[in-house]
Amino acid sequence: MARFPITETECGQILSAPKTITADVSWTSKANKSWSACRLDVETDARLSLDIRITVNNDEPSKFSIVLLLNGLHRIRSLCYRGSHENKCTDKLRWNSQLHKHTWSDNCPGGHAYTPSDITGTTLQEVFEQFCKECNIRFLGHFKPLPIQSSLTGV
16 A cells, blocks of 8 residues: 555644745636636745645636645645535545535545535635635735636625
């Protein structure tokens, strides 16, 4: 069996440790122009490489994801707003254009999803701030909105 970079317990320790983002959220277009993206370094006292990546569908701005990555590869926490997929290695639950979160677990590293009850934001910025709070990240930057989005319509 492959050795994963962290255990579920270590992931919990990473999430509970205080972290900070000082950079501004600013957007770049992906190559196909259908998506906009932002990458933010997450500062921590631990010797870890963490970053958050936000990806938003330009044609359907209420469809986006926010991902906390370890070493640029390992999804230790994420949120999909109106995303679709199935849990492959746990309970086979499926989400079709629905809000869900991904957690790191020893049985399904980076992939176990569930429907959260704590996301109440109505804008991308509010949802981002709620995600940061859950991950114990202080966001000190400025959130530059997408030029095409003001609220999460179609929710």
